[in-house]
Amino acid sequence: MTEETIYDSLSQLGGSTPLPASPEEATLELVANPRPSPYVVRFTCPEFTSLCPVTGQPDFAHLVIDYIPARTIVESKSLKLYLHSFRNHAGFHEDCTVGIGERLFNELNPKWLRIGGYWYPRGGIPIDVFAQWGSPPAGVWIPDQGVSPYRGRG
Numbered sequence: 362m363t364e365e366t367i368y369d370s371l372s373q374l375g376g377s378t379p380l381p382a383s384p385e386e387a388t389l390e391l392v393a394n395p396r397p398s399p400y401v402v403r404f405t406c407p408e409f410t411s412l413c414p415v416t417g418q419p420d421f422a423h424l425v426i427d428y429i430p431a432r433t434i435v436e437s438k439s440l441k442l443y444l445h446s447f448r449n450h451a452g453f454h455e456d457c458t459v460g461i462g463e464r465l466f467n468e469l470n471p472k473w474l475r476i477g478g479y480w481y482p483r484g485g486i487p488i489d490v491f492a493q494w495g496s497p498p499a500g501v502w503i504p505d506q507g508v509s510p511y512r513g514r515g
Contacts, residue, residue, distance in 0.1 A: 380442060384450055384460070387443035389468050391433040399472065399501045402434060403427050406444050413483075414451035421481045422454070425506040426465065428474040429497060435469055454480045458490035466494040473497045479508045487511035 381387035406424040413420055424444070443464075447457060458478030466474045471494075478490040489510075497503055 378438070378442060381446040382449070384443060384446045384464075387446045388439060389443055389464070390436040390439040391469065392436055394430045394432055394434050399429050399498045401427055401429055401501060401503055403504075404437070404440060406441075409444060409447065409457075409478075411447040411457050412449065412451045414453060417451070418483065419448075420454065420483060422458070423479040423481075423508055424458070424461070425477045425479070425508060426462070426474070427476075427503065427506070428465065428469065429472040429501060431470055431472050433469055435465065454478060454488045455490050459492045462492045462494065471495070477506045477508065479511075482511060 404424075404426040406422075406426075409422040409424045411420050411422075412418065444461070447461075450457070452460070458476055462474060462476035465471075465476075473493075473495040475491070475493040480488045480490070
């Protein structure tokens with residue numbers, strides 16, 4: 362496969378792309394995995410936002426997504442647009458975090474995927490949500506997600 366054919370299907374990278382109105386309207390673009398050996402890809406979104414489905418107030422999270430690709434990888438601009446499309450989406454922390462992981466797992470079909478949603482407190486309670494699909498292959502280095510637990514003023 363040449364680079365031209367690998368990237369021919371990308372429509373969002375390299376130009377002005379409007380923010381999708383909702384996560385359902387967002388397109389995750391995939392390309393062929395350039396390396397067959399197992400390795401970990403990490404995406405960090407420290408300023409993720411969504412809306413509380415009851416009050417409409419904004420919720421903020423630090424998301425960390427790790428996966429081991431199989432045949433495809435996700436193009437980062439399309440992932441960024443997908444994650445940013447949640448800023449007007451009403452969903453509980455659990456729904457947003459696990460829903461993002463499920464969609465990535467279903468579309469990428471990776472060997473392994475995990476997501477950590479480290480939500481900032483609102484109403485005095487921080488909520489952290491974690492999900493994982495599959496087991497990582499032996500011998501692959503998977504670093505800690507590196508997000509400190511909420512410590513308040515302490």
